[in-house]
Amino acid sequence: MGKPVQNITEPPLYQQVKDYILDRINSNSLLPGMRIESEAELVAALNVSRMTVNRALRELTAEGRLSRRQGQGTFVAVRKPQAALFTIQSIADEIRARGGCYSCVIHLLEEEKARPSLAAAMELAPYAPVFHAIIIHKEDDVPIQLACRYIRPEIAPHFLEQDFTQVTVSEYLLSIAPVAAIEHVVEALIPEPWIRDLLEINSAEPCLALHRKTWVGNRIATSSTFYSPGSRYTLGGRFTPTSPGGIGVM
Amino acid sequence: MGKPVQNITEPPLYQQVKDYILDRINSNSLLPGMRIESEAELVAALNVSRMTVNRALRELTAEGRLSRRQGQGTFVAVRKPQAALFTIQSIADEIRARGGCYSCVIHLLEEEKARPSLAAAMELAPYAPVFHAIIIHKEDDVPIQLACRYIRPEIAPHFLEQDFTQVTVSEYLLSIAPVAAIEHVVEALIPEPWIRDLLEINSAEPCLALHRKTWVGNRIATSSTFYSPGSRYTLGGRFTPTSPGGIGVM
DNA sequence: CAAAACAACTTGTATATACAAATTTGTCAT
DNA sequence: ATGACAAATTTGTATATACAAGTTGTTTTG
Numbered sequence: 184m185g186k187p188v189q190n191i192t193e194p195p196l197y198q199q200v201k202d203y204i205l206d207r208i209n210s211n212s213l214l215p216g217m218r219i220e221s222e223a224e225l226v227a228a229l230n231v232s233r234m235t236v237n238r239a240l241r242e243l244t245a246e247g248r249l250s251r252r253q254g255q256g257t258f259v260a261v262r263k264p265q266a267a268l269f270t271i272q273s274i275a276d277e278i279r280a281r282g283g284c285y286s287c288v289i290h291l292l293e294e295e296k297a298r299p300s301l302a303a304a305m306e307l308a309p310y311a312p313v314f315h316a317i318i319i320h321k322e323d324d325v326p327i328q329l330a331c332r333y334i335r336p337e338i339a340p341h342f343l344e345q346d347f348t349q350v351t352v353s354e355y356l357l358s359i360a361p362v363a364a365i366e367h368v369v370e371a372l373i374p375e376p377w378i379r380d381l382l383e384i385n386s387a388e389p390c391l392a393l394h395r396k397t398w399v400g401n402r403i404a405t406s407s408t409f410y411s412p413g414s415r416y417t418l419g420g421r422f423t424p425t426s427p428g429g430i431g432v433m
Numbered sequence: 434m435g436k437p438v439q440n441i442t443e444p445p446l447y448q449q450v451k452d453y454i455l456d457r458i459n460s461n462s463l464l465p466g467m468r469i470e471s472e473a474e475l476v477a478a479l480n481v482s483r484m485t486v487n488r489a490l491r492e493l494t495a496e497g498r499l500s501r502r503q504g505q506g507t508f509v510a511v512r513k514p515q516a517a518l519f520t521i522q523s524i525a526d527e528i529r530a531r532g533g534c535y536s537c538v539i540h541l542l543e544e545e546k547a548r549p550s551l552a553a554a555m556e557l558a559p560y561a562p563v564f565h566a567i568i569i570h571k572e573d574d575v576p577i578q579l580a581c582r583y584i585r586p587e588i589a590p591h592f593l594e595q596d597f598t599q600v601t602v603s604e605y606l607l608s609i610a611p612v613a614a615i616e617h618v619v620e621a622l623i624p625e626p627w628i629r630d631l632l633e634i635n636s637a638e639p640c641l642a643l644h645r646k647t648w649v650g651n652r653i654a655t656s657s658t659f660y661s662p663g664s665r666y667t668l669g670g671r672f673t674p675t676s677p678g679g680i681g682v683m
Numbered sequence: 684c685a686a687a688a689c690a691a692c693t694t695g696t697a698t699a700t701a702c703a704a705a706t707t708t709g710t711c712a713t
Numbered sequence: 714a715t716g717a718c719a720a721a722t723t724t725g726t727a728t729a730t731a732c733a734a735g736t737t738g739t740t741t742t743g
Contacts, residue, residue, distance in 0.1 A: 195696060232698045253724045254706030371621035371641040389639030391621040482728045503694040504736035
């Protein structure tokens with residue numbers, strides 16, 4: 184790690200220090216609760232200034248990866264598996280950010296005729312053609328969510344020809360049309376057997392489902408995302424309420 | 434703002450700088466998109482070092498309140514449509530609005546000693562006293578949600594003396610103290626037996642749990658609400674995204 | 684006139700230094 | 714032994730300084 188300045192195209196030093204810690208956490212050579220080196224030790228080991236180490240550790244603490252106690256030391260945080268549902272644009276990025284390996288499997292990508300219930304939800308004529316995509320997203324080859332989408336062909340005529348292993352469905356749709364409005368419904372359920380198979384979960388595990396209805400102009404697209412059990416999902420992190428109350432809690 | 438050291442019991446300087454900015458944002462004297470003073474101007478105005486100002490602005494940026502562009506300046510962030518997610522004020526009103534009959538049962542209302550895990554979450558000393566309330570809300574005498582709350586006594590000293598069949602806990606808390614921030618976590622789970630009993634559900638039914646952490650000043654209150662199975666909950670109806678993308682779906 | 688060069692801002696990063704504050708550990712006196 | 718105190722270690726904060734790097738004008742130059 185060069186001392187005075189960083190080379191071009193290299194990430195800044197504090198980021199390199201963060202990565203150095205994160206790599207060891209993600210590879211399980213640092214386990215939750217374990218004490219890591221003191222700032223002084225990291226300074227000596229990495230040949231950077233204490234302020235740079237301090238910034239790295241402080242930011243990792245703010246990000247919930249470490250916990251620090253004055254006079255004692257710095258410890259690997261005992262972390263709940265969390266994914267921010269509403270703040271982060273791409274869960275692929277989030278997985279990569281925490282050092283995981285993102286991959287996805289396209290389970291289905293075809294044109295179908297909309298069954299009456301689906302047609303009604305999408306304000307379509309019964310048995311009108313719709314594009315249907317089912318994609319399983321994985322972190323380190325473990326399925327973490329299954330996304331099931333229906334899209335009106337007029338919105339994205341070339342939808343079926345895309346390579347969604349390279350560009351996510353969201354990214355593609357957002358690139359071709361502006362989203363006018365979104366409606367969310369969240370639900371807890373035991374998924375159907377075919378979904379359980381794809382998510383590799385058993386029949387007793389409750390699963391979080393997020394249903395979205397997206398308006399592109401006056402056209403509607405729907406998606407249902409099933410999140411693998413056990414995880415807890417933060418809704419938008421902290422926010423300051425403009426109107427008090429919220430979420431129907433009494 | 435004292436330069437060399439901070440007085441005892443005063444928050445650190447960088448926090449005072451953060452508060453100075455946040456106050457002006459919250460009071461709408463700084464509007465979203467507006468440019469704020471440069472670091473150099475804040476240094477001159479507040480009589481602190483640039484590194485202190487830099488830390489304050491950097492942290493506010495990480496918290497999503499500001500956005501910075503090198504060479505241009507620092508701007509008030511255009512807030513994500515988070516508040517739109519949390520629009521329903523009272524499920525009591527909602528039940529009445531759809532013609533149902535609302536009632537509630539106070540299952541527990543007492544002072545307890547906080548177990549260590551709870552104390553940690555509330556940033557309290559272990560076994561410090563906390564108020565604990567468990568209330569079951571019903572629609573036409575059918576339980577639809579169970580709310581479990583822990584409140585620091587300093588926030589609401591007369592909490593135990595209230596009649597929460599008349600005024601809901603939320604209404605009472607909001608009436609005595611302003612809420613600074615809320616954090617939501619949603620989870621799907623099979624609840625513990627005592628919760629299943631109170632909600633009158635069987636052991637195979639998945640249940641939606643909404644955990645809230647509420648900051649009143651720097652004091653924390655927590656609540657967990659368990660929603661009766663089968664229902665689906667709309668998160669704030671439609672909203673128009675200001676920033677495209679979002680919501681962590683791929 | 685147009686393009687290039689420059690100056691004047693801005694934020695971004697990195698270092699060295701200093702002291703404060705919390706905790707643990709060691710030592711000494713009783 | 715035990716309590717009191719001091720020392721060492723650790724994180725927390727604050728400052729001064731320096732240079733890098735992006736943006737916006739202005740000025741110089743061809």
